Amino acid sequence: MRFVKLALAAATAVGLALTASAAMAQQRKVKIATEGAYAPWNFVNSAGKLEGFEIDLAADLCKRANLDCEIVAQDWDGIIPSLTAKKYDAIMAGMNITDKRLEVISFTQAYASGPHGMMAAKGAKFASAMPTGRFNLTTGKAEADKAIEQIKAAVKGKIVGVQVSTTNANFVNEYLKGSVAEVREYKTTEQHDLDLAAGRVDFVFAAHSAFAATIASPIGKDMEIVGPALNGGILGRGVAVGLRKDDNDLREAFDKAIAAAKADGTIKALTQKWFKIDMTPLS
Amino acid sequence: MDVAFLRETFLRLLPGVPLTLQLAFLSVSIGLFFALLLGFAMRARFAPLAWLAHGYVFVFRGTPLLVQVFLIYYGLGQFRPFLQELDLWWFFRSPWYCVLLALAMNTAAYGAEIVRGGLQSVPAPQVEAARAFGMSGFTLYRRIIGPLALRQALPAYGNELILMVKATALASTVTLMEITGIAHKLISETFRAVEIFLVAGSIYLFLNFLLTRLIAWGERKIAPDLALDKPELKTALVH
Numbered sequence: 001m002r003f004v005k006l007a008l009a010a011a012t013a014v015g016l017a018l019t020a021s022a023a024m025a026q027q028r029k030v031k032i033a034t035e036g037a038y039a040p041w042n043f044v045n046s047a048g049k050l051e052g053f054e055i056d057l058a059a060d061l062c063k064r065a066n067l068d069c070e071i072v073a074q075d076w077d078g079i080i081p082s083l084t085a086k087k088y089d090a091i092m093a094g095m096n097i098t099d100k101r102l103e104v105i106s107f108t109q110a111y112a113s114g115p116h117g118m119m120a121a122k123g124a125k126f127a128s129a130m131p132t133g134r135f136n137l138t139t140g141k142a143e144a145d146k147a148i149e150q151i152k153a154a155v156k157g158k159i160v161g162v163q164v165s166t167t168n169a170n171f172v173n174e175y176l177k178g179s180v181a182e183v184r185e186y187k188t189t190e191q192h193d194l195d196l197a198a199g200r201v202d203f204v205f206a207a208h209s210a211f212a213a214t215i216a217s218p219i220g221k222d223m224e225i226v227g228p229a230l231n232g233g234i235l236g237r238g239v240a241v242g243l244r245k246d247d248n249d250l251r252e253a254f255d256k257a258i259a260a261a262k263a264d265g266t267i268k269a270l271t272q273k274w275f276k277i278d279m280t281p282l283s
Numbered sequence: 284m285d286v287a288f289l290r291e292t293f294l295r296l297l298p299g300v301p302l303t304l305q306l307a308f309l310s311v312s313i314g315l316f317f318a319l320l321l322g323f324a325m326r327a328r329f330a331p332l333a334w335l336a337h338g339y340v341f342v343f344r345g346t347p348l349l350v351q352v353f354l355i356y357y358g359l360g361q362f363r364p365f366l367q368e369l370d371l372w373w374f375f376r377s378p379w380y381c382v383l384l385a386l387a388m389n390t391a392a393y394g395a396e397i398v399r400g401g402l403q404s405v406p407a408p409q410v411e412a413a414r415a416f417g418m419s420g421f422t423l424y425r426r427i428i429g430p431l432a433l434r435q436a437l438p439a440y441g442n443e444l445i446l447m448v449k450a451t452a453l454a455s456t457v458t459l460m461e462i463t464g465i466a467h468k469l470i471s472e473t474f475r476a477v478e479i480f481l482v483a484g485s486i487y488l489f490l491n492f493l494l495t496r497l498i499a500w501g502e503r504k505i506a507p508d509l510a511l512d513k514p515e516l517k518t519a520l521v522h
Contacts, residue, residue: 077470080474081474104474165467165468165472191357
């Protein structure tokens with residue numbers, strides 16, 4: 001009797017699984033990697049779950065593109081090699097489109113774009129010598145170059161912290177390396193923020209959106225954004241979904257979904273929710 | 284295989300070798316000193332001292348080295364005003380000192396166990412015989428217990444030395460650019476993880492090859508009868 005019951009239960013379970021998989025048949029399974037240490041873009045919340053702008057956006061894009069998505073956390077410094085090794089199919093991790101990355105992977109159109117800059121302890125003396133305002137390294141090159149010269153003079157002899165393998169690290173190594181005393185490269189922005197709080201570095205260079213999250217947190221209470229807001233050029237052309245070069249289907253699907261999310265104001269609403277500002281990229 | 288790229292990677296990783304060697308050598312030297320103190324302390328007749336030493340070894344062997352590095356570097360970094368008051372901040376401000384401290388404290392714990400094991404392996408009859416000859420204290424240690432314990436301990440300690448060379452790779456997690464740190468940076472520039480880690484791994488392998496040769500030489504020196512592949516010596520000494 002017990003055996004019959006068990007067999008019945010097993011049969012029902014198999015039947016259910018079959019119907020479920022039939023319904024999912026036309027949905028492509030997509031694994032998306034994020035970093036999980038770059039608030040508010042993506043981070044691990046106190047319950048140990050991934051949360052943030054990109055987690056919300058991924059859910060929205062996947063629904064639009066009818067994809068069965070799963071988001072996983074992956075260390076930043078291996079995030080591109082693991083994509084090309086097919087550990088997952090897409091990257092949504094605050095990653096800017098750059099020429100160097102385009103040699104290895106492809107990108108969709110940008111889904112967000114915001115300025116980059118510096119954060120230091122409140123009242124840091126060297127900060128007052130820096131220009132403020134917005135500069136674009138591509139479209140306003142002449143003014144941007146002048147601003148960079150002023151930054152170089154101001155940060156002489158300071159120690160800067162930056163996350164390894166980012167457009168920010170490229171900027172620091174390209175423009176500031178000769179002026180600052182030392183460039184320290186960290187695995188995550190959380191770590192360089194901790195060292196800024198501890199006074200081991202004099203300032204950090206990252207996206208303004210990440211600074212906002214730090215300043216709102218307990219360790220950021222004595223920090224402020226200093227100097228200008230920078231865009232374009234070596235800092236990249238906006239944040240987009242990274243994909244394998246040959247994965248054209250997925251790129252088209254995401255491109256379409258991003259265009260739709262931009263058009264109906266979803267990206268505006270989500271960036272305002274997470275960054276308090278509209279970071280919809282201009283198309 | 285792109286030989287030119289491997290060559291270029293090798294040349295760019297080489298500047299990391301001095302830092303790797305420096306961290307390994309200094310941490311092992313400092314660690315060995317404390318390992319000896321702890322090893323003797325673990326066998327001390329004064330019980331609280333033995334407990335303290337056992338407690339230290341228990342804590343440092345039982346927690347991951349990476350966690351220890353993070354605790355010392357980021358953890359203590361949050362107590363900056365307190366450390367400044369003690370005039371210790373110059374030490375904890377530097378990632379180099381923090382990593383050196385973590386590595387040295389860690390190897391001291393493992394080393395202490397090896398020292399204790401070596402001392403314990405000395406057969407009681409030999410010590411009794413030495414005492415019968417009138418040896419005691421320092422002479423007993425220098426002539427009987429020390430050499431016998433060292434023969435037992437060296438193979439295990441050689442293992443620990445190799446582990447320490449590899450453990451220096453953790454320095455890259457707190458911004459120090461030793462071999463692994465540079466390798467990570469190169470990967471972020473080229474995205475070619477396999478080739479770069481292959482070259483980095485080969486450099487560690489080569490360093491440890493030299494180290495194992497050195498240890499084997501030391502083993503032959505102090506214990507020719509126990510050394511590998513010398514059966515004729517072994518029988519000669521037994522008979």
